[in-house]
Amino acid sequence: MTDQHSNRPALIKLTHDLEELRDDLLAGFESRREVLEWTQQLSVRTLGQLPDRWYSEIGAQFRGVPDSGKERTLLSALLIGRKRTRDMEDSTAAELRERLYALTIRPAYHRAFRQLRADATEYLDDTETDSQHTADRQKWIAMRPALDELEEYQRTALTDLLDGLEDRSAILDWGNDLEQATHGELPGEFVARAYREESTARVLTGDDSAAARARELFWADLIAPTMNAGVRDLAGRTSEQPDAEKQESAPTQL
Amino acid sequence: MSIKERLQTVRSESSREQREEAIEQFEPPRRDTQQATGDTRRHTDADSMRRHFGIPQWDRSAFDWQGVIPNYLEKHWDPPGDESVGGTDFLATGKPGSGKSTLGCYFVERDLEVNQSINIWRGSSSRSEWLPLAPWTRLCLPANVPVSIRLESKDKREPSVALDVDDLEKIVREVVRYEDPVHLLHDVLQESAFHVVYPDPHMRGCQAIYEESDEKQYDAPSRGQLFHESDPANHWWFGLVLARVEHGPFHWTTLTLDEIGDIVSQSVQKDEFGSYQKAELLRDSWVDARKTGLTFNCFGHDEVDISDMARRKIRWRIQMPGQANPTSASKLVGFGEVEMNSDLTSSMNVGEALMYTETNFEKFAWSDMPTPHSYKLKIKVGR
Numbered sequence: 001m002t003d004q005h006s007n008r009p010a011l012i013k014l015t016h017d018l019e020e021l022r023d024d025l026l027a028g029f030e031s032r033r034e035v036l037e038w039t040q041q042l043s044v045r046t047l048g049q050l051p052d053r054w055y056s057e058i059g060a061q062f063r064g065v066p067d068s069g070k071e072r073t074l075l076s077a078l079l080i081g082r083k084r085t086r087d088m089e090d091s092t093a094a095e096l097r098e099r100l101y102a103l104t105i106r107p108a109y110h111r112a113f114r115q116l117r118a119d120a121t122e123y124l125d126d127t128e129t130d131s132q133h134t135a136d137r138q139k140w141i142a143m144r145p146a147l148d149e150l151e152e153y154q155r156t157a158l159t160d161l162l163d164g165l166e167d168r169s170a171i172l173d174w175g176n177d178l179e180q181a182t183h184g185e186l187p188g189e190f191v192a193r194a195y196r197e198e199s200t201a202r203v204l205t206g207d208d209s210a211a212a213r214a215r216e217l218f219w220a221d222l223i224a225p226t227m228n229a230g231v232r233d234l235a236g237r238t239s240e241q242p243d244a245e246k247q248e249s250a251p252t253q254l
Numbered sequence: 255m256s257i258k259e260r261l262q263t264v265r266s267e268s269s270r271e272q273r274e275e276a277i278e279q280f281e282p283p284r285r286d287t288q289q290a291t292g293d294t295r296r297h298t299d300a301d302s303m304r305r306h307f308g309i310p311q312w313d314r315s316a317f318d319w320q321g322v323i324p325n326y327l328e329k330h331w332d333p334p335g336d337e338s339v340g341g342t343d344f345l346a347t348g349k350p351g352s353g354k355s356t357l358g359c360y361f362v363e364r365d366l367e368v369n370q371s372i373n374i375w376r377g378s379s380s381r382s383e384w385l386p387l388a389p390w391t392r393l394c395l396p397a398n399v400p401v402s403i404r405l406e407s408k409d410k411r412e413p414s415v416a417l418d419v420d421d422l423e424k425i426v427r428e429v430v431r432y433e434d435p436v437h438l439l440h441d442v443l444q445e446s447a448f449h450v451v452y453p454d455p456h457m458r459g460c461q462a463i464y465e466e467s468d469e470k471q472y473d474a475p476s477r478g479q480l481f482h483e484s485d486p487a488n489h490w491w492f493g494l495v496l497a498r499v500e501h502g503p504f505h506w507t508t509l510t511l512d513e514i515g516d517i518v519s520q521s522v523q524k525d526e527f528g529s530y531q532k533a534e535l536l537r538d539s540w541v542d543a544r545k546t547g548l549t550f551n552c553f554g555h556d557e558v559d560i561s562d563m564a565r566r567k568i569r570w571r572i573q574m575p576g577q578a579n580p581t582s583a584s585k586l587v588g589f590g591e592v593e594m595n596s597d598l599t600s601s602m603n604v605g606e607a608l609m610y611t612e613t614n615f616e617k618f619a620w621s622d623m624p625t626p627h628s629y630k631l632k633i634k635v636g637r
Binding site: 243251254 | 310323597602616619
């Protein structure tokens with residue numbers, strides 16, 4: 001049904017993007033890092049309509065169970081079988097993932113749709129096929145280039161953090177990307193504290209696996225909820241821009 | 255040391271070896287064609303260009319909209335359907351590097367091929383975008399004025415090479431001198447051939463041609479005459495256009511104005527050189543140009559750099575890649591409407607563009623016309 005021509009392609013694009021993320025979820029993730037990347041994409045593509053609280057809950061999953069070295073239940077369920085450290089039936093994990101979709105993500109999709117429907121532009125093209133307004137040709141998230149720009153900053157900030165920052169002054173550069181990535185929703189002292197506090201700076205720049213683990217938690221617990229709030233703020237201000245990824249037809253040779 | 259001497263030392267003379275080494279990198283001039291030899295059994299300049307660059311023959315039927323590109327390119331006194339009569343015109347806008355210069359050269363070949371026109375390219379001391387066509391070029395310089403010539407590498411750290419006028423004929427087919435616009439048009443320019451013309455800083459003949467004109471009379475600037483030796487050299491082009499529309503020859507003629515904003519900028523004002531009056535003169539000549547078979551190929555960075563007086567008369571537009579084409583006529587002087595309702599051009603590649611009129615549009619592409627060297631040729635005409 002959604003493959004049909006639509007006069008309001010932004011709504012179809014939103015739906016397609018979220019269907020892709022649903023499929024990723026149902027298939028399970030290969031690593032904790034993939035989980036973080038997926039939650040980041042989910043934030044932009046739901047236009048920030050997942051509750052920030054949900055991001056905090058996911059963040060808490062990255063704390064691990066004290067003294068056991070195992071992940072918490074939900075995080076285990078998100079990972080595919082051979083990547084889990086906790087005993088869990090595959091069918092149980094699959095069921096948990098589906099419940100997560102049904103009870104949390106599906107309602108966020110509904111809210112995102114309702115938000116976007118107010119602004120989705122109607123395009124009345126001459127022909128129904130081959131139009132550059134066809135939803136599957138659109139390259140921007142929800143046909144809003146500003147959201148793509150935001151996502152680019154989020155990806156960069158996430159990748160740079162998980163890879164570990166070079167040194168203490170790199171924290172300041174990274175802080176600037178983070179400002180963009182959260183659309184200014186960070187607490188005012190955040191970057192200054194990350195720079196000033198010895199222990200935090202050590203986590204952000206450390207080479208050992210404990211620091212790498214701590215950085216995952218740092219993102220999931222402190223940044224992801226803020227980033228989600230930033231998406232929500234920006235999504236209400238964006239405007240639509242059709243941009244077909246493919247040309248309609250080759251230009252004629254002069 | 256005076257500043258003149260100092261300038262002399264930083265622009266040192268080049269040795270014979272340096273000059274030869276630079277010139278050797280150019281394609282040798284083509285002197286075996288119909289236009290160069292007068293022998294009609296030989297192939298034409300246009301054929302020779304097409305073979306060299308691998309350009310296929312012109313094919314009108316390839317286009318979806320005959321009213322856009324074929325109507326612009328093919329000149330007719332008795333056109334098919336409701337296509338336009340006489341000379342045509344376009345304004346192509348785009349940023350540097352968007353392919354304007356290559357497109358300009360490509361249109362020269364098509365124009366020679368299709369219309370056997372007299373083709374003129376505005377020469378300028380700072381630019382030489384016509385160099386891909388150098389082997390077929392007849393270079394026209396004003397008579398009895400000193401000329402300084404340098405080859406500058408794109409890499410500015412490389413020393414530039416000073417050339418003699420005689421060296422030019424190792425790069426272009428022929429260097430010819432003209433005395434005034436009428437002499438140039440009637441006795442120097444050749445049909446089916448490509449000319450790069452450098453303006454005469456003395457404006458010889460321009461005031462006389464203007465005084466001969468019955469219809470086109472404008473307020474004289476304070477000094478009393480419209481054309482004067484003290485004018486910026488660019489003003490010579492107004493004299494040339496006037497001479498062409500009033501005195502012929504009335505064979506198809508095409509004038510390529512690279513950077514038209516240099517000649518009629520948006521900010522043109524009444525000044526001691528009569529700049530505003532000359533822009534009016536160009537505007538008034540535009541209608542005569544069409545009727546007398548004179549075509550203008552204009553290139554510029556942006557619509558708004560160019561005087562409304564010129565833009566209002568231009569019937570075809572080309573949007574180069576990298577910027578969005580207009581989707582409303584509000585900023586297009588002289589256009590009541592545009593047919594595009596979305597951005598087709600900003601994601602296009604170099605070598606593609608969109609041509610449009612008030613009634614239609616068509617995307618088109620052309621192949622590159624590379625040169626084996628990366629020199630710029632800077633020809634300065636002195637007084």
